[in-house]
Amino acid sequence: MQDDISGWSDWSHNFSKIEEISSPSELHGLLTGIVCVSQPPSREEWQQILATLDVPELNEEALALLTEEAEDVAHSLSDDELDYLPLLPDDEHLLPERVEALADWCAGVVLGFGLASGHLRANEQELIEHLQDVAAVEFEDSDNDEEGEESYQELYEFVRLIPVSLSMGRTKVAVDETPLLQVVSKKASAVEANNVVEMFTPHRPS
16 A cells, blocks of 8 residues: 555554644644744754644654654655655545545644744745645545546645745754744743634634
């Protein structure tokens, strides 16, 4: 299965039971949004970042996956080959599951970018809004056909390279120069932290 090649199987094994995160794809989107702005976080920095989201402490294997993937994503976002790929279940999974994972990934990118306080440059507000729109997509039973499959592929290709655009030409700062660790290190107020999350969190259908 392509899941083994892409790394989805490992991510699903390590991250699918984290209640504070919708899915491994949302976590991958969060990671992507962060490295659009900052240098790849270290294991220790990941522990601190996830603590700000109330995610329980991860084991060494999971932290290693996050750290290595952040390095890989940072490289692919800066590569002229445009080979960045969201981490999603492969096409052997049912279409509704893949649509939900794509929506989760988009939500994660927006949240990660926002938590890292990515400054929106000209025309980037529209890119963020595109991600928010896909994050709010609702799957209906009538979509579960060949036309729905084609629509999913179009959505996938539409959003896949948005992180490349958000990352391109941006000077990546050290993680400790972003707000990512400040909620922990400075004990920022819950109101302030929630305002940041609310600003960059797409409205999701219930």
